[in-house]
Amino acid sequence: MIINSPNEMKEKAHQIIQKKSKILLNGQLGAGKTQFVKGVANFLKIDESKIQSPTYSYMHEYEETLLHIDMYRLETPEDMIQKGILEKIEEYKWICIEWPKFQEYYQDNEFLSIDIRKLENEKRELIY
Structure with a gap:
């Protein structure tokens, strides 16, 4: 699916999050x-200006x-455990994970994996 602008990305996030509440996001x-x-935050009535990458x-x-x-910066599954990430995943219904790793520790059929490819300027391709 081709996305032509940030607003279209938000609209698509609205559509997807209504079907799957746990998302894995891959992309450069x-x-x-x-x-x-x-876009997910906007759907959940969270001020999207508060959303920043938690790199x-x-x-x-x-x-x-x-x-x-x-x-992105996690090197081992133990890093996930030490930082409390696995515990938090169990607590939340709505989850977005950028640069997912070590999926065997938390992955179940509830997660939808999405690849985002940058094509040009604001144009993106979503593959899921």
Whole structure:
């Protein structure tokens, strides 16, 4: 599916999150993973201006509703456990994970995997 703008990305996130509440987001830097999470937040009535990539903090919790995780810097499954990520995954209905790793520790059929490919300017391709 081709997405032509950040607003279209948000609209698509609205549609997807109504069917699946747990999302795995793959894509290169700048592909639009955090933009997708902003669309999820908007659907959940969370101020999307609060949404930032949790690259250095590993996870952000928004209004006790949405868990946003970035696994880019995790090196081992033990890192996930030490940082409390696995425990938090169990607590939340609405979850978006950027750069998912070690899926065998938390993956079940509830997660939908989405690849976001940057095509040009604001144009993206979503594959799921």
